[in-house]
Amino acid sequence: MASNVPTKPILPPSWEARIKEMQDQISSKEFKLTEMPGYVSGEAPSVEVWHNIDAKEIYPKIYGREFGANGIGKLREVALIDITQHERFVAWEQDPAYFPKMGLSHSDLDTDKMRDQSLQYEAALEEAGVIVHRVTYPDPPVGPFGPQRGTWAANETLVVRGGSIIEKIAVSPLGFGRSEYLAYWAWTQLGVPPVATITGTGVAEAGPCLWLAEDVFVTSHGIAYNDEGLSQLIPVVERSCLADEMTTLVLESPGNIYFHPQSGVSHHPDMIIGPLDHHKVIAYLPGMDFSNWRWLTEHGYEIVEVETDEQALYGPANVTLLEPGRVIMIAEAPKSIAAVRKAGVDVIEVPYAEFMRTGGGLHCSTMRIWRDDGPFLDD
Secondary structure, eight states, X not given: OOOOSOSSOOOOHHHHHHHHHHHHHHHTTOOOGGGSTTOOXXXXXXXXXXXXXXXXXXXXXXXXXXXXXXXXXOEEEEEEEOOOGGGSOGGGGGOGGGSOOOSSOSTTOOHHHHXXXXXXXXXXXXXXXXXXXXXXXXXSOEETTEEOOOTTOGGGEEEETTEEEEOBOSSOGGGTTHHHHHHHHIIIIIOOOEEEEOOTTOOBOOTTOEEEETTEEEEEEBTTBOHHHHHHHHHHHHHHXXXXXXXXXXXXXXXXXXXXXXXXXXXXXXXTEEEEETTEEEEOGGGSOHHHHHHHHHTTOEEEEOOHHHHHHHOTTOOEEEETTEEEEETTOHHHHHHHHHTXXXXXXXXXXXXXXXXXXXXXXXXXXXXXXXXXXXO
């Protein structure tokens, strides 16, 4: 039986442009072997040269663009989700106790308000010079086990130098398929290929991880990250790093739920700590284990502390870092905002409390696609 599959794949615009550029060089006879890395006339390609070329040097020449949101350099490009009425999904009424929730009730979730807050966030990003893409899910969104939940969370796919990391989530079955969908969108629309997938029994929700420097990565250990998942995630992230060695802070998460509204403790690291500047963070210390607090203090980090009342409702550490010394924060957390400003950091306020009813904040909502190179720990 003959196949009806197209012979040519649909390519993202950046890749099409790169192909056209090379085709023009060849047709105009401008292509020269002397421009090949390690080229020596009359000799075969060198094994030593080609075995030691990092993939990070090759992928821009293939896909026609740079990407990777490692570190804390200036944020250049992100993606957000088009918010629809499906964020208040029908399966909720069948058994509300089945679904993880934050400190606010999902029963009166206002999707129109979510959409308005998302548009305000988009405007703040664009005003700061960030390119903002939008992603649309199928209507209605579905996954392998039924209606898809939490499609607003664009950070379900972590983008590092080299490509995206497709996560494997923990105890939210109706969230499966989101990371794959977002990675496919980034691949086909922007030319950002998947570089790794968490497989087997590994669990690693890569998107809520974050950076404190080019060579300092933060993840967790608990419901959202098991040993097998971390053993797959961390080496991929290390290979994307510009430094010879990368420090990984693994927050030890207590309890057995994603977010405990009474205590403010979360199993997602971006709900516990966020970067503000070089050697400056905002953090909810009751949710952080002693060893990681000690590492921060021993390495000279100034810690702006979040109070429990604001943590329980708004998770103020869930910030979007625009560049060192400048962040976007949830406007409903005035005490945290004041403390961050007192620490000398510029804050742009965006109302975002409606998103907390369904599980997260600004960092959670954002696929970070591209940052400039930023400072290292010892800079």
